Amino acid sequence: MISTKLPKMFYGGDYNPEQWDQATHQEDLRMFKLAGIDIATINVFSWAKNQPDEITYNFGWLDELIDSLYESGVYVCLATSTGAHPAWMATKYPDVLRVDKDGRKRKFGGRHNSCPNSPTYRLYSERIADKLAERYKDHPAVLVWHVSNEYGGDCYCDNCERAFRVWLKEKYQTLDQLNRAWNTAFWGHTFYDWDEIVLPSNLSEEWGDRSTNFQGISLDYSRFNSDSMLNCYKLEYDAIKRHVPESVVTTNLMGFFKQLDYFKWAKYMDIISWDSYPSLTTPPSETAMANDLMRGLKDGMPFMLMEQTPSQQNWQPYNSLKRPGVMRLQSYQTVAHGADTVMFFQLRRSIGACEKYHGAVIEHVGHENTRVFREVAQLGKELQRIGDRLLDSRADAKAAIVFDWDNWWAIEKSSGPTIALNYVQQIHKYYASFYNRNVQVDMVSVDTDLSAYDLVVAPVLYMVKPGFAEKLEAFVENGGTFLTTFFSGIVNENDLVTVGGYPGELRKMLGIWVEEIDALFPDQKNKIVLKDKFGKLQGSYECGMLCDLLHTEGAEVIAEYGEDFYKGMPAVTRNTFGKGEAYYVATDPEQGFLDELIEKITTDKGIHPNLSAPSGVEVSRRVKDGISYLFVLNHNTEAVSYDLGQLEAEDLISGSQLSGMVSIEGRDVQILEVK
Numbered sequence: 001m002i003s004t005k006l007p008k009m010f011y012g013g014d015y016n017p018e019q020w021d022q023a024t025h026q027e028d029l030r031m032f033k034l035a036g037i038d039i040a041t042i043n044v045f046s047w048a049k050n051q052p053d054e055i056t057y058n059f060g061w062l063d064e065l066i067d068s069l070y071e072s073g074v075y076v077c078l079a080t081s082t083g084a085h086p087a088w089m090a091t092k093y094p095d096v097l098r099v100d101k102d103g104r105k106r107k108f109g110g111r112h113n114s115c116p117n118s119p120t121y122r123l124y125s126e127r128i129a130d131k132l133a134e135r136y137k138d139h140p141a142v143l144v145w146h147v148s149n150e151y152g153g154d155c156y157c158d159n160c161e162r163a164f165r166v167w168l169k170e171k172y173q174t175l176d177q178l179n180r181a182w183n184t185a186f187w188g189h190t191f192y193d194w195d196e197i198v199l200p201s202n203l204s205e206e207w208g209d210r211s212t213n214f215q216g217i218s219l220d221y222s223r224f225n226s227d228s229m230l231n232c233y234k235l236e237y238d239a240i241k242r243h244v245p246e247s248v249v250t251t252n253l254m255g256f257f258k259q260l261d262y263f264k265w266a267k268y269m270d271i272i273s274w275d276s277y278p279s280l281t282t283p284p285s286e287t288a289m290a291n292d293l294m295r296g297l298k299d300g301m302p303f304m305l306m307e308q309t310p311s312q313q314n315w316q317p318y319n320s321l322k323r324p325g326v327m328r329l330q331s332y333q334t335v336a337h338g339a340d341t342v343m344f345f346q347l348r349r350s351i352g353a354c355e356k357y358h359g360a361v362i363e364h365v366g367h368e369n370t371r372v373f374r375e376v377a378q379l380g381k382e383l384q385r386i387g388d389r390l391l392d393s394r395a396d397a398k399a400a401i402v403f404d405w406d407n408w409w410a411i412e413k414s415s416g417p418t419i420a421l422n423y424v425q426q427i428h429k430y431y432a433s434f435y436n437r438n439v440q441v442d443m444v445s446v447d448t449d450l451s452a453y454d455l456v457v458a459p460v461l462y463m464v465k466p467g468f469a470e471k472l473e474a475f476v477e478n479g480g481t482f483l484t485t486f487f488s489g490i491v492n493e494n495d496l497v498t499v500g501g502y503p504g505e506l507r508k509m510l511g512i513w514v515e516e517i518d519a520l521f522p523d524q525k526n527k528i529v530l531k532d533k534f535g536k537l538q539g540s541y542e543c544g545m546l547c548d549l550l551h552t553e554g555a556e557v558i559a560e561y562g563e564d565f566y567k568g569m570p571a572v573t574r575n576t577f578g579k580g581e582a583y584y585v586a587t588d589p590e591q592g593f594l595d596e597l598i599e600k601i602t603t604d605k606g607i608h609p610n611l612s613a614p615s616g617v618e619v620s621r622r623v624k625d626g627i628s629y630l631f632v633l634n635h636n637t638e639a640v641s642y643d644l645g646q647l648e649a650e651d652l653i654s655g656s657q658l659s660g661m662v663s664i665e666g667r668d669v670q671i672l673e674v675k
């Protein structure tokens with residue numbers, strides 16, 4: 001782990017001194033000391049500087065930069081520079097240029113602009129990673145290796161089409177199996193030769209972002225596209241490992257980024273790193289959920305906050321300043337959810353091009369007398385004071401939410417029943433119910449071992465992959481509680497409907513079968529009416545979007561629909577299965593209903609909040625060597641008080657001893673080491 005390299009959390013960020021002169025660099029080093037900066041991510045977009053032509057490599061400037069940083073007490077996260085190919089490469093080898101969904105070939109420009117199946121790109125990207133690793137393998141400054149940058153995008157060129165056919169042959173082996181998986185008997189699409197298969201684009205099966213004639217084909221393209229970029233990453237990863245076997249290699253992820261299956265990517269990353277960019281109006285629960293997803297990618301291992309802005313973004317529609325205290329608050333929120341670094345993009349603002357207005361530690365004015373720099377320096381001092389006490393500590397959750405990229409792709413490529421269904425929003429609604437109670441929750445994949453949890457929630461589990469139904473049944477039979485929702489258990493991994501009644505393979509465990517699914521217009525609503533008081537739930541609640549019309553097969557009816565022709569049909573059920581129970585929420589309820597439902601279920605399971613606190617105060621917990629650290633984060637603008645009850649604690653930031661009623665200022669943070 002990188003945490004063993006320093007006696008504290010890394011604190012720093014992206015640094016691009018190639019854009020500046022030597023005098024500016026020296027001034028930067030002076031200011032880094034003032035701010036407590038001890039790591040810099042460099043060489044992210046320097047491929048053209050490193051390699052001006054096919055055979056020439058110029059690393060002299062990089063030698064001087066790394067030496068200069070190290071002599072000043074700053075370690076290095078060394079990027080491979082392959083996030084954007086040089087202009088000479090695009091001119092001489094146009095196969096590196098992507099083709100868009102409408103069949104148009106790009107020209108040189110932008111970034112993340114390389115075809116992932118271009119032989120030229122793969123050759124030269126692996127080669128430069130190899131040369132960098134060979135050159136800097138023994139340099140004491142280099143602690144982390146950063147492959148490329150924010151992988152993403154897609155390509156529909158001839159190279160990708162040929163590679164897609166190879167990928168399909170490896171997956172399906174025979175055309176008969178492929179034709180069955182894609183249900184190509186529909187619309188006369190049967191393939192008799194692999195070369196008859198074309199990419200699903202706006203020229204063939206798709207139109208727009210979410211519409212396709214053949215979900216199976218489009219789903220496989222999404223998998224293939226993610227795998228293609230992963231293969232590019234692995235080429236560079238392996239090149240580094242050849243020279244530095246014990247190196248820590250990563251690439252920066254982007255939270256809920258749809259195009260890449262990050263659970264699959266995580267297997268090839270030594271540590272997860274990600275870039276967090278909430279806007280002024282992003283609910284703190286959404287940021288917390290993204291952090292928990294990043295932690296969950298490697299089964300709870302600490303991760304790196306690779307990028308956040310100290311101040312404002314440049315690419316959002318409205319690029320608001322972070323209000324005083326918010327940068328510090330969001331930094332600690334990320335640490336609370338598992339980060340072992342706090343890093344920024346960027347350390348000094350660029351003066352030209354599209355990121356010149358993106359926030360930075362050092363603003364365009366060029367000195368330390370700014371609000372932003374003072375806040376950065378304050379946080380730097382606090383992290384030095386905390387030292388290594390939090391490093392390698394882990395979250396300790398008894399509840400989990402299942403998230404799956406294949407499920408996401410399949411749901412939003414579906415030809416119905418409603419365009420309003422957004423998988424991530426549904427995940428967040430359930431996550432928010434845990435968050436609002438300060439109940440710790442993990443984000444897990446379908447491959448995760450569920451035995452450590454008492455409660456597993458899988459909203460909109462549309463796709464049930466091979467073996468997952470059996471895993472869930474075993475979990476519930478052994479005493480676990482499972483909750484899923486409308487539009488679940490519908491299809492298999494190929495997006496083919498599981499016949500015999502929804503929810504397919506989940507039917508026996510849930511004790512229900514779904515006959516029809518009603519899609520409501522945005523201005524239409526129904527009601528969930530409780531049959532009897534259920535915890536704090538009583539009376540009726542609003543619901544909408546989708547309503548499953550279901551029949552029970554042994555399940556207990558907790559609530560019914562209150563309106564329309566299916567008034568009186570079950571809306572929420574609970575089924576005893578083995579030693580456990582399985583809940584089904586057949587519609588999309590208002591948040592208040594979910595909050596009360598999750599409170600009832602967690603209370604029954606003995607899953608307690610980390611701390612009872614007022615609204616707007618988030619409490620997360622990390623554990624190390626048997627010691628609990630409670631992060632109390634006040635997202636309110638005003639001071640509030642909370643009760644520690646019988647607990648006694650030390651605030652790691654202030655050094656204060658706390659007990660009983662405790663006050664916390666607006667947008668302030670306390671990290672409580674519980675005695």
